[in-house]
Amino acid sequence: MKLNGVRVPHKKNTAGSPSLRLPIPETVTIPMSMHIGKPAAVLVKRGDSVKVGQLIGKADGFVSAPVHSSVSGTVKKIDEITASNGSKVSAVIIETDGLQEISEEIQKPVVNDFESFINAVKASGIVGLGGAGFPTFVKLGVKDLSKVEEIVINSAECEPYITSDTRTMLEKTEYISKGIDALQKYMQAKRIIIGIENNKKECVQKMQELASQKSGVEVHVLPSIYPQGGEKVLIYNTTKKIVPKGGLPLDVGVIVINCTTLAEIAKYLETGMPLVEKCITVDGSAVREPKNVVAPIGTPLTKLFDFCSGFKSEPEKVLYGGPMMGIAVPSLDEPVLKNTNAVIAMDKNEAKPPKVTPCINCGACLNHCPLKLDPREIARAYKRNSAEDLQMLCVDLCMECGCCSYVCPAKRPLVQTNKLAKAKLREYVNSKKAEGEGKK
Numbered sequence: 418m419k420l421n422g423v424r425v426p427h428k429k430n431t432a433g434s435p436s437l438r439l440p441i442p443e444t445v446t447i448p449m450s451m452h453i454g455k456p457a458a459v460l461v462k463r464g465d466s467v468k469v470g471q472l473i474g475k476a477d478g479f480v481s482a483p484v485h486s487s488v489s490g491t492v493k494k495i496d497e498i499t500a501s502n503g504s505k506v507s508a509v510i511i512e513t514d515g516l517q518e519i520s521e522e523i524q525k526p527v528v529n530d531f532e533s534f535i536n537a538v539k540a541s542g543i544v545g546l547g548g549a550g551f552p553t554f555v556k557l558g559v560k561d562l563s564k565v566e567e568i569v570i571n572s573a574e575c576e577p578y579i580t581s582d583t584r585t586m587l588e589k590t591e592y593i594s595k596g597i598d599a600l601q602k603y604m605q606a607k608r609i610i611i612g613i614e615n616n617k618k619e620c621v622q623k624m625q626e627l628a629s630q631k632s633g634v635e636v637h638v639l640p641s642i643y644p645q646g647g648e649k650v651l652i653y654n655t656t657k658k659i660v661p662k663g664g665l666p667l668d669v670g671v672i673v674i675n676c677t678t679l680a681e682i683a684k685y686l687e688t689g690m691p692l693v694e695k696c697i698t699v700d701g702s703a704v705r706e707p708k709n710v711v712a713p714i715g716t717p718l719t720k721l722f723d724f725c726s727g728f729k730s731e732p733e734k735v736l737y738g739g740p741m742m743g744i745a746v747p748s749l750d751e752p753v754l755k756n757t758n759a760v761i762a763m764d765k766n767e768a769k770p771p772k773v774t775p776c777i778n779c780g781a782c783l784n785h786c787p788l789k790l791d792p793r794e795i796a797r798a799y800k801r802n803s804a805e806d807l808q809m810l811c812v813d814l815c816m817e818c819g820c821c822s823y824v825c826p827a828k829r830p831l832v833q834t835n836k837l838a839k840a841k842l843r844e845y846v847n848s849k850k851a852e853g854e855g856k857k
């Protein structure tokens with residue numbers, strides 16, 4: 418069996434650029450929802466003084482994550498902002514004092530078993546930093562550890578432009594190493610696999626050196642085919658296991674964790690400093706000097722671009738994330754989020770929407786879909802407004818990787834249609850559920 422994908426231009430312009438620290442901005446805007454799940458509950462009010470690492474948002478539900486101040490300064494206001502997905506979310510706006518005083522709350526956590534390890538991961542505020550934003554303590558907090566056969570460290574970084582994981586592997590190798598030790602000690606991981614694309618030669622070498630010093634750690638060097646870092650794709654290509662339809666990686670005994678997420682866990686275990694800053698790749702055809710920038714969470718994106726000497730041409734489109742799966746940013750005042758690994762500014766040429774023509778039934782979309790979905794038929798079912806057909810076509814499994822749109826010679830907006838179709842199917846499933854409950 419072979420999982421499909423596409424060959425995309427790598428554009429890893431910043432792979433060799435060491436990360437540079439951004440000067441502290443005058444204000445930061447820290448949203449209470451930078452994760453999948455329930456937003457955190459605000460703990461501070463206007464006028465409060467805050468310090469770096471101080472808890473300002475309490476996790477408010479089982480799937481939620483705490484939020485910490487990334488700066489020292491004064492809370493200017495608690496506001497409601499519009500997130501890039503259109504939802505309204507509370508945010509703490511802090512005027513910085515430039516001192517970056519560390520909160521007295523910061524303490525190295527006491528970790529001696531699985532439970533205290535999971536509690537520490539929860540307190541760190543760490544969420545999936547590869548872009549997913551799922552609270553990491555929920556992912557690692559499995560009920561039965563004996564079910565975990567492999568932990569795969571996702572170091573594929575298959576999206577064009579993005580090199581922030583590359584910098585983690587090169588600059589924070591020690592934290593990845595300590596993170597692996599923690600997984601072996603507290604999660605009794607029997608087999609750890611680092612999955613990495615072959616276009617990152619220096620990283621491959623670093624990871625192989627690291628693995629050679631440990632037992633139970635393997636490095637799998639994988640072809641650079643997008644979306645190699647997609648969870649199900651990576652699981653198959655490293656373990657040959659297939660996650661069942663609608664199932665989770667744990668159903669086949671696997672947990673996948675991003676390499677930067679793991680490094681941040683190790684950093685928290687060593688220092689007690691929660692997730693308050695991120696390394697972000699700032700690139701795209703409109704950016705004058707692409708860089709990897711370390712910035713406090715909540716920093717306005719405009720500061721990142723200023724730090725990269727601004728734009729060489731007017732940006733037509735700015736994305737959180739890479740060009741394949743990134744989300745359009747409505748304004749440059751949007752903040753750096755926990756799961757922001759890149760911001761890409763495209764000029765007119767790069768962002769130019771392609772001319773859409775009718776489907777020619779070539780089947781390329783189906784042939785390149787890593788999950789073997791049929792985007793052409795999904796688009797037709799969506800047009801017919803048939804939620805039943807969308808369910809039959811398993812549109813809910815679509816990981817929105819964009820391979821189908823990328824290969825379509827007619828330039829049909831297949832991934833966008835899939836997103837809409839998934840929403841339609843969710844609505845249908847929920848209404849069926851409500852109907853069923855009403856009959857009880």
Ligand code: SF4
Pocket residue numbers: 785786787788789790791792814815816817818819820821822831832835
């Ligand atoms: S249908 Fe979904 S999973 Fe398949 S290629 Fe398109 S976006 Fe990717």
Ligand code: SF4
Pocket residue numbers: 775776777778779780781782783792793824825826827828829831
């Ligand atoms: S790739 Fe485009 S043109 Fe070809 S079958 Fe799919 S939707 Fe139609």
